[in-house]
Amino acid sequence: MATTTAAITLTSADLLTDALSLSATNTLYKAGTTVGLDQTTGITKAYLTATTNVDIFPTLIEGSMAFAGKSSWVYICNESTDETEYAIITISGNVIGKLYAGDFLWMPWSQSEDGHGNNRHGDIELAPSVATGMWFSWCMVNEGTEYPTAV
Amino acid sequence: MATITATLSVNSDISNYGGPAISKTMTMTKAGSTVGLERTSGLQRKYMTSTNHIDLIQGAAGVVADMTVSATSSAAKIYIKYIETDTSKYVTLGLGTSSGSSTFQANDSTTTPAFELGRLYGDEWMIIPWDGTSASGDITVKPSDASAAAPAIVEYIVFFD
DSSP: OOOEEEEEEEEESSSSSSOEEEEEEEEOBSTTSSSBOOEEEEEEEEEEOSOOOEEOSOOOOTTOOTTTTSOEEEEEEEOOOOTTOEEEEEETTEEEEEEETTOEEEEEOOOOOOSSOSSOTTOEEEEESOSSOEEEEEEEEESOOOOOOOO | OOOEEEEEEEEEOOSTTOOOOEEEEEEOBOTTSSSBOOEEOOOEEEEESSOOOEEEEOSSSSSSTTOOOOSSOOOEEEEEEEEOSOTTOEEEEEEEOOTTOSSOBOTTSOSSSOEEEEEEETTOEEEEEEOOOSGGGEEEEEESSOOSSSOEEEEEEEEEO
């Protein structure tokens, strides 16, 4: 069984009147079990040169929801060093938030179905703020992805 | 100006080639700026004694009452953890608003009510950027299991412009 651990530390010495220090660690399991996640996309490093909104994780297959509701963990990082450059992160067009230079997210993703059978499904999308080139990294650790049959 | 940092470490032996391994630190800054975020909700705990679908963090005039709401420049971050040792239990996190629905909707519809982002099983946590620009950007939560005797507990903190 594979073992994946995730840890976060949030700190600030000057945000409040006393220091903030918060840490959490957990092991990533398949949904509702204590069996470790065993699949991953690996870490992608990409240089995007358009502001086009793009899907960065595989879409679910029309009419098949084999992995909906299963455990999937997503990491996305805006590797830009220009503080004015950001990426808008959406799921099927719904804005989650913006990742500014150096920002990352780490979140579970349910791969939930959409309502229109239009191949958007629960896609996670990313739109760079500039077309002059921005670096990104992303990764997913999960218990499965259903890939489209080749045509 | 405050300095708030978040450090993420992910270590895994899934791949035969090693990893994936992630080690990244971010300093939380205001939108488009090198000035640090300086406001926070503080660390909050929410006890839920039923499996109702509720708003956990409200945009605009919600929990984060003095958050600067801007459709073009929000750099807010949210950390949420499900305080539970039983890994078969979970809370479903959504984006939208919980009002009028006990369930989540398909996620390419409008965000009223909420669509499902993901599930935090026992002891899991997440950190995301948050637009929070209107009531449709509320963070919602629905426990899989909760009662007065055994409430579902989530811990969260918001940092914002």
